[in-house]
Amino acid sequence: xxxxxxVIGTIITAALIALLxxxxxxxxxxxxxxxxGKPAPAFTLKRAGSGEAIDLASLRGKPVVLNFWATWxxxxxxxxxxxxxxxxxxxxxxxFLGVVFQDQESKILGFLEQRGAAYPTVVDNRGKTAIAYGxxxxxxxxxxxxxxxxxxxxxxxxxxxxxxxxxxxxLGR
Amino acid sequence: xxxxxxLLLSGDALExxxxxxxxxxxxxxCQGLSVADSRSEMAINMKAEVxxxxxxxxxxxxxxxxxxxAYGEFVLLEPKFEGVNVLVWILPxxxxxxxxxxxxxxxxxxxxxTAS
Numbered sequence: 001x002x003x004x005x006x007v008i009g010t011i012i013t014a015a016l017i018a019l020l021x022x023x024x025x026x027x028x029x030x031x032x033x034x035x036x037g038k039p040a041p042a043f044t045l046k047r048a049g050s051g052e053a054i055d056l057a058s059l060r061g062k063p064v065v066l067n068f069w070a071t072w073x074x075x076x077x078x079x080x081x082x083x084x085x086x087x088x089x090x091x092x093x094x095x096f097l098g099v100v101f102q103d104q105e106s107k108i109l110g111f112l113e114q115r116g117a118a119y120p121t122v123v124d125n126r127g128k129t130a131i132a133y134g135x136x137x138x139x140x141x142x143x144x145x146x147x148x149x150x151x152x153x154x155x156x157x158x159x160x161x162x163x164x165x166x167x168x169x170x171l172g173r
Numbered sequence: 174x175x176x177x178x179x180l181l182l183s184g185d186a187l188e189x190x191x192x193x194x195x196x197x198x199x200x201x202x203c204q205g206l207s208v209a210d211s212r213s214e215m216a217i218n219m220k221a222e223v224x225x226x227x228x229x230x231x232x233x234x235x236x237x238x239x240x241x242x243a244y245g246e247f248v249l250l251e252p253k254f255e256g257v258n259v260l261v262w263i264l265p266x267x268x269x270x271x272x273x274x275x276x277x278x279x280x281x282x283x284x285x286x287t288a289s
Contacts, residue, residue, distance in 0.1 A: 005275060034245040041243070102214045127218035134243035135215075136201035 033134055033153040040066070040144045041132035045122035048100065048108045054122050056097075057148070063170045064144040065096045065163070068130060071107045073138045077115075079157040084118040086163050094167055097122065101130045101138075145170050182227050191224040194233055198223070198240055199250050207250055 035041075044055040056064070067083055069076040087096040096119035100108050105123060112121060124130055133142065136155075143152035143166045152166045182190055195209035200216040208216045208223070219240070226236045240248045252258040 031245060031247050034242060102218075126221065127215065128222065130215075131219060131222055131240075132243055134201075134245070134248075136244070 031136070033150075035134060035142075035150045036153060038150055040064075040142065040148050040150050041129070043124075043129045043132070045099065045124055045129060048105055048112065048121045048123050054097070054120060059095045059097070060146065060148050062092075062146050063094045063167065064142075064148075065094060065167070066099060066133075066142040066144060067096070067139060067158075068099045068101065068133065068135050068141070069139045070100055070103045071111045072103065075157040076139045079139050080111075080115050082158060082160045082163060084116050086160060086167070087118040090167060093171065095119070099124050099129060101125075101127045101135070143167070143170055145173060181230050187224060187227055190227050190233075191220060194223050194227070194236055195220045197237070197250055199244075199248050201244060201248065 040056060042056055044053050046052065047054055056066075065083070065087070067079075069079070083096060083098070087094070098119065098121035100121055101124040103123070108121065108123065133140075139157055141152075141154040141158050141163075142150055143154075145151050151170055154162065154166070192209055195216075196207050198208040198219060200206045200208050200211035200213060200219070202213050202215045203211045206216070208219045210216075222239075223236055226239065231239070237249060246252060246258070252261055254262060
C-alpha cells in the first residue's frame with residue numbers, strides 16, 4: 001500500500017512540476033491569436049482627416065501591415081517612427097495601414113502632423129474593428145499576406161528588426 | 174419574417190440579456206473583470222457589440238462564438254465543457270475521489286494496526 005501511494009504520488013508530483021516548468025518559459029501576457037492563418041476580418045473605415053473610406057479588401061494583392069494604435073498610448077509614440085521608416089523603405093511592395101481606436105480625430109491629426117504620416121490612418125470610432133481583431137491593448141500589429149490571410153500578430157511596440165523579419169518572410173512566400 | 178422581427182429583443186429584455194452575456198465575457202484590458210463589471214472603453218464597446226448582435230437576433234451561443242473567434246477561449250470567464258477544458262472540471266473531482274480513497278485505506282490500515 002505505502003509503495004503504491006508513493007509511486008502514484010511521485011508520478012502526480014513529477015507531472016505537476018513538469019507542467020509548471022513548461023509554463024516558466026512563457027510570457028503570461030501573451031495569448032496566441034486564433035486569427036493566425038485565417039482571413040483578416042473585413043472592414044471599411046474612414047481615413048483620418050479626409051473622410052475617404054478605405055476598404056481592407058481593396059488592398060489585396062500585396063502584404064498589409066495593420067497597426068492598431070492610439071495617441072494616448074506611450075509605446076505607440078516610440079513605434080511610430082519605426083513604422084514610418086519601414087513603410088518608406090518597402091515602398092509599393094507593402095501597404096501599411098494604421099487603425100486608431102478609443103481616440104479623438106483632432107488628436108490623431110495633430111499627432112500625425114507633428115510626427116509624420118508615411119501611410120494612411122483610419123479611425124475605428126466604435127471599436128468594432130478592434131474587437132473583430134481581438135485587440136486587448138495598443139499597439140498591436142498584424143501582418144497580412146497578399147491574399148488577406150493573417151500571418152503574424154505582434155503584441156506591443158514593434159522594432160525595425162522584427163518588422164523587417166516578418167515582412168521578409170511574407171514577401172518570400 | 175414577421176415572427177422573426179417580433180422575436181427580436183428590445184427595451185428591458187434586451188438590456189437584461191446584454192448584461193447576462195457581458196457578465197460571462199472577460200474584459201481583455203482589465204485584471205479579471207467581466208465586460209459587464211468593467212468601465213473601460215473597451216468593455217463598453219464590447220457590451221455595445223453584444224447589445225447590437227442581440228438586437229439583430231443573434232443567440233447567446235452565436236455571440237460567444239463571435240468573441241471567441243477574435244479572442245480565443247480566453248474571452249470566456251467560464252471555460253466550455255469541451256476538449257482539453259474538460260480536464261479543468263474533471264481533475265478536481267478525480268483528485269477529491271482519489272484523496273477520499275487514500276484516506277479510507279489509511280484509516281483502515283490504522284484501525285487494523287490498533288486492533289492487532
